[in-house]
Amino acid sequence: MxxxxxxxxxxxxxxxxxxxxxxxxxxxxxxxxxxAQPGAEAKSSMSHGEVKKVDTAAGKLTIKHGPLENLDMEAMMMVFKVGDPAMLSELKVGDKIDFVAEDVDGVLTVTQLQKQ
The missing domain is CATH 1.20.5 (Single alpha-helices involved in coiled-coils or other helix-helix interfaces)
Incomplete structure (x- = not known):
């Protein structure tokens, strides 16, 4: 039993x-x-922002930006590393930009950028 x-x-x-x-x-x-793969659309969409500081020596960019949906972040001003230092060559304070920021090895990095 x-x-x-x-x-x-x-x-x-x-x-x-x-x-x-x-x-x-x-x-x-x-x-x-x-x-469609989850997150694929959000990852490729660009965010809008305004350049507040360009630090070519450090390869960094300070951006006042709208929401970053792919990173689940609110609108704010923050410093980003740039994936390619050449991105900084034609930028100046006050430029309006569209960009994609991603978490690259724990560092928020601008991986795509274009001036408006």
């Missing part, structure tokens, strides 16, 4: 685990069927 009870419990657990795995697989298929 005890062996039957244990066997039934084990079978119940196996069925529950299988159902969970099957449901998770279905969800993954639905997400991939749409053709």
């Amino acid at each position: 005890m062996k039957k009870a244990i066997a039934l419990i084990l079978m119940g657990c196996a069925v529950a685990v299988s159902a969970t795995a099957y449901a998770a697989g279905d969800t993954a298929d639905i997400n991939m069927a749409s053709g």
Whole structure:
């Protein structure tokens, strides 16, 4: 009698685990069927800002910016490292810019930039 009870419990657990795995697989298929990966759109969208300081020696840029959706940040003024120091060559204080900032190895870095 005890062996039957244990066997039934084990079978119940196996069925529950299988159902969970099957449901998770279905969800993954639905997400991939749409053709979009989560966050792909937010990552490629540019934010708007105004240049407040250009520090070519340090490779940094101070920007007063609107919300950074891909980083889940509110509008504020902050300092960013630039991915390519050449980005700084044609910028001056007061320039309006569109840019993409990303977390690169724990450092907020401007990876794309264009003047408006």
